[in-house]
Amino acid sequence: MNLLTPERYITTTDGDPAGKPDVRFLTWFFPVWYAVFGVIICVLTRVTPPPRPDVTTAGTVAFFTEHHLTIQIGFVLLLILLGGAPLTNGLVLYHMKRMSVGSVFGYGYIAAMSVGALPGFLLVGVCYLTATFRPDRDPELIGWLYDLGNLSYNGSLGCFTTAYVVLAIAVLYDKNGVFPKWFGYVTVWQVITEVIATQFFLFYSGPLAWNGVLSLWWAVVVFSVWLGALIFVLRAATIGEPVDSPGLD
Amino acid sequence: MLQRDAPTTTETRVPGDGHIWVMVLGDLLIFTGYFIIFMVFRTMNPADFLAAQQHLNVNIGVINTVVLLTSSWFVARSVLAARAGNHRSAVRFVYSGAGGGVLFIVLKSYEWAVKISAGHTNSDLFFSLYYVITGVHLVHVVIGLIALGVVVRELNNPGRRRLMVVESAAMYWHMVDLLWVIIFGLLYVMR
Numbered sequence: 001m002n003l004l005t006p007e008r009y010i011t012t013t014d015g016d017p018a019g020k021p022d023v024r025f026l027t028w029f030f031p032v033w034y035a036v037f038g039v040i041i042c043v044l045t046r047v048t049p050p051p052r053p054d055v056t057t058a059g060t061v062a063f064f065t066e067h068h069l070t071i072q073i074g075f076v077l078l079l080i081l082l083g084g085a086p087l088t089n090g091l092v093l094y095h096m097k098r099m100s101v102g103s104v105f106g107y108g109y110i111a112a113m114s115v116g117a118l119p120g121f122l123l124v125g126v127c128y129l130t131a132t133f134r135p136d137r138d139p140e141l142i143g144w145l146y147d148l149g150n151l152s153y154n155g156s157l158g159c160f161t162t163a164y165v166v167l168a169i170a171v172l173y174d175k176n177g178v179f180p181k182w183f184g185y186v187t188v189w190q191v192i193t194e195v196i197a198t199q200f201f202l203f204y205s206g207p208l209a210w211n212g213v214l215s216l217w218w219a220v221v222v223f224s225v226w227l228g229a230l231i232f233v234l235r236a237a238t239i240g241e242p243v244d245s246p247g248l249d
Numbered sequence: 250m251l252q253r254d255a256p257t258t259t260e261t262r263v264p265g266d267g268h269i270w271v272m273v274l275g276d277l278l279i280f281t282g283y284f285i286i287f288m289v290f291r292t293m294n295p296a297d298f299l300a301a302q303q304h305l306n307v308n309i310g311v312i313n314t315v316v317l318l319t320s321s322w323f324v325a326r327s328v329l330a331a332r333a334g335n336h337r338s339a340v341r342f343v344y345s346g347a348g349g350g351v352l353f354i355v356l357k358s359y360e361w362a363v364k365i366s367a368g369h370t371n372s373d374l375f376f377s378l379y380y381v382i383t384g385v386h387l388v389h390v391v392i393g394l395i396a397l398g399v400v401v402r403e404l405n406n407p408g409r410r411r412l413m414v415v416e417s418a419a420m421y422w423h424m425v426d427l428l429w430v431i432i433f434g435l436l437y438v439m440r
Contacts (some may be wrong), residue, residue, distance in 0.1 A: 097301035
């Protein structure tokens with residue numbers, strides 16, 4: 001576990017980090033993509049931090065009226081940015097395919113991330129954009145879009161759990177040591193904290209509502225730790241791969 | 250204590266590998282967050298929480314505590330047996346420990362069923378936290394049973410038998426036990 005000692009990094013004779021240049025490029029793309037993603041969802045689309053679940057119908061209409069421009073700009077940018085998700089998820093797939101466990105785990109990860117993206121991003125995008133582009137509709141319908149969008153976006157966190165399960169199993173079973181075992185355990189935390197998102201459907205307020213301290217915010221903290229760890233282990237796995245190793249099937 | 254008793258270990262070292270320590274310490278931190286959140290909401294609604302707590306069955310809680318502590322003892326014995334090279338008896342101890350885990354799940358399921366049929370659903374704030382916290386703990390017990398299964402697989406195969414795996418699973422199992430003791434204290438006993 002000497003994570004920070006220099007000898008863990010294999011360097012070329014020039015002293016540069018080793019690893020394939022295109023894969024190394026993706027390890028830089030990965031955190032940049034998530035940084036832009038974070039700015040869009042937190043500042044523009046207004047889905048995180050989530051708006052209150054316990055507002056009246058008039059409150060939901062006021063929310064969309066007040067933020068309609070940033071929501072529209074935010075989701076347009078998000079739809080463009082999501083084109084880069086195959087690259088970030090593909091980088092994880094690339095390293096999962098280098099593991100001894102076989103490609104099926106990698107494809108399982110991609111499939112689960114893809115399924116999660118439907119309720120997790122596209123449905124909330126459709127709900128928010130419809131609500132802001134059709135403000136003349138019945139306020140009850142606007143309120144319904146508000147609930148559907150937020151329940152879909154936050155409540156679908158459990159969909160990504162499948163991806164975390166296959167990733168954790170792959171890391172823990174892998175004999176090639178592509179990712180460290182501790183990262184497999186950290187991924188298990190992700191599985192458990194995100195399953196609690198199922199509670200969002202039941203509560204309008206309190207610790208287990210969709211803006212609840214236990215169900216959402218503590219899970220966000222764990223997710224941030226997990227994502228930071230993923231960026232770190234992706235970089236370590238990339239520079240640990242011999243430059244002259246054959247390409248993957 | 251375990252190391253002093255171990256005949257095959259001469260040097261002093263920390264049991265398990267660094268990876269499982271990340272898991273155990275981090276998981277304890279996550280649960281600490283749940284406990285703090287529980288305490289904050291309890292402090293905000295002391296009367297409601299105290300009234301709802303009266304409906305919990307302390308007897309089942311005590312039995313489950315004893316079951317898990319006994320189970321942890323079996324698993325600790327299995328580590329000692331594995332260190333001594335007694336793989337057959339180590340496997341027997343692991344099975345006994347896992348039996349405790351299964352019994353815990355059965356008792357907890359019974360307890361949940363009784364509470365739900367008596368109308369103590371998660372519409373009450375105390376019980377909503379009770380179901381989530383004990384539910385997350387129950388998932389940890391299931392993961393622990395899988396880990397013990399991995400240990401059995403290791404010990405039954407003469408080509409494997411890595412002591413590190415046995416110790417790591419035992420550490421995790423003790424953590425599950427420790428968490429239950431805290432949950433029992435916070436949810437069932439604290440007045």
